[in-house]
Amino acid sequence: MYQNHEERGGRAAGANSEGAKTMSRFNVRKVAVLGAGVMGAQIAAHLVNVKVPVVLFDLPAREGPKNGIVTKAVEGLKKLKPSPLGVADDAALIGQANYEEHLEQLRDCDLVIEAIAERMDWKLDLYKKIAPFVAPHAIVASNTSGLSITKLSEALPEEIKPRFCGIHFFNPPRYMYLVELIATPTTNAHILDDLETFVTTALGKGVVRAKDTPNFIANRVGIAGMLGTMHEVEKFGLTYDVVDDLTGKKLGRASSGTFRTADVVGLDTMAHVVKTLQDNLDEKSDPFYPSFGTPAVLKTLLEMGNLGQKAKAGFYKKVGRDVLRFDLESKEYVPSGEKADEVYGRMLKKPAGERLKLLRESEGAQGQFLWAILRNGFHYAAVHLATIAETARDVDLALRWGFGMKQGPFELWQEAGWLQVASWIKEDIAAGKTLSKAPLPDWVFSGAVAEAGGVHTPQGSFNPTTKKFEPRRVLPVYSRQLFPESLLGEAAQDPATAGRTVHEDDAIRLWTLDEEVLIATIKTKMRAIGMEVCEGLQQAVELAEKDYQGVVIWSGDEPFSVGADLQAMLTGMVGVGIGMVDEAEHFMQQTMLRLRYANVPVIAAIRGMALGGGCEVAVHSAKRVAAMESYIGLVEVGVGLVPGAGGLTYIARRAAENQAKSTHKDLLPFLIDGFTSAAMAKVGTSAIESRQIGYLLDGDTIVPNKDELLFVALDEAKAMFAAGYRPPHKRTFAVAGRSGKATIQGQLVNMRDGGFISQHDFHIASLIANVVTGGDVDAGTQVTEEYLMALERKAFGELLMNAKTQERIMGMLATGKPVRN
């Protein structure tokens, strides 16, 4: 269960299955989303991604077909970036409806999410209209960003009130992990539990429960923080580029920093959230209110219609290749790109306590600015904790998940030394340096928090109302998260040391949580696959065949693996010669075959990138369990190589298998897609698209919530073992031969001559064609995997000696970006 981390980390999947069995059976057959605007349409798209049937409503169009507004919104989804859909064509799965003709359809919906324009009167009108059609058990939830959920509920008939609450998604809803749930005084407790369970497992989100206060938790603290930052920027006279450099990755925040983030969000949206703060709060309810004035620059940009990225101008504007920044005084865009002083970059790398001390004592404007914004954040969060959230945990998680911060304000404060930082804030308040004179609450200085040295402890996180450290909510759904994201001070189990280690070296850790399944965790940088990793994987199979039910290849975070260790390969080639590379390739290929033909099931538990060698590990596993956000592909062409650890062999084999299952005589059509994916280094932009490309199979499992991946993978391994798992037969299969190769080559010539691909691309693609068709043999010739793997090695070795390929590899190693040559 989800009570405390020590218990959770130590518990094995067997125990967790029990929890999962007692999970609520809130059976969501269909969801209605009301409002096909920015949020409603994208929420509908995400529901499609996770296989929840959805019908999207909007007002009837005044002209043309009545569903016109919804239809347009659904079409828009296909073009939106980043894509709200796992696969663009799935937009067709969104049911379309309007309030004039289709209210009856609401009766089939178990959940109704309202996401219409942010106007209390409009929302209330709509609730009255839909109420007679809402199913007697259905949950109704509003996605409002700032309106009072309790006030909204008052317009509802008595029988719906207990089933009404807030469900606050963040934009873009597919990618933002946070969903805030907000109860009213009349919301039934089990309704919220049911919804939390559904949102966590089925939608794959991280739930934080918020109190019903303006803008809830993340936007309240986050936007107050942004306004405070803009205030300090003016005070210290810094430019936006420098501020973004300071407040991005270096500070452990979203890489777009402050102003570029505002541009991406849209300055109108931001102004809207600011306005909610201005309209719903006052100096009494929020002592920071005087600092909530719309900053002059924001006002000016809004007046100019420069709403950020969507208007192609905001705080920044791209002109040709240059990015310019807005200058408030001249109202012109001027050259930008200035970086922060290096000294602050160095300070930000220091341990938290030292870091904050150095910043606070620094003489330069940039350092003082950084201390000021961090201090304002601590000050604001502490003053408001009791009103907006139940515990400090909810504030920190909301800011991590809703604002892309690595640490929430309380975590950083605690890490830096609770009482020391508290006294600094107190001094600053007394000196008139803070945004508000409001004192820090008493609990900061005395009692449980002061004694524990912070708000997060192994017993739980501080609740300023009960004055206790409260454990996490106990819901069976959380037993599916074996290693959920933890906060500093919680003393959670680290997946890097949890369970019992069976073998560990620098490249890999083989361990078990339940003594039933062996977990293989790759430890190299970006989980690159070199010889040691291959040895480790082979050893995993060896051990599992003796003592375990299966192997799960899993890591606590992203990526799954970015592929072969290029650096090691290049060094080996220079030092030992090409023979070494051939040997290494051979060993990798043997590893893949060992995974494929293991006598126990090997499960690849994928999250994030599984590229090149990572993809090859995945496709040679018995099964793949992939988080929704998995990006899988054979990308070797990008570094001038061909997939050389069985990737092309897999493509050829899969084509033959697919053909064998069909009535078609010709193999080539089955091969073309796979060939093209490898030749164009195509990567699936989601697990769903990765399946379309063929790197995941229909029988593989896609898991919406990244934190449930290990739980599902362990269960799959055990289920396969229990079903009497045997590896596939080792068979020969037919290849398309020289005639197939000639056909592909003909198309490649056209592409090269038409200027679509370079000569080197042509050369690599020809080599790929040679491997996947089996080379110089007759069409239909039966081959073995080993035969094709030998062709892979030959092509790989040849390319590695090629100057253009070497240029690509060096470029990638130096800049992380592909070189086009």
Ligand code: NAD
């Ligand atoms: P939007 O303006 O893009 O879309 C609103 C939709 O409501 C439109 O499709 C419109 O046709 C419909 N609508 C307008 N008047 C209506 C009426 N009287 N009756 C029924 N439908 C009507 O808005 P949005 O940005 O998608 O926001 C929708 C809700 O989600 C708001 O409550 C907003 O606060 C909240 N929200 C927005 C964001 C965001 O970043 N945009 C994030 C989280 C929550």
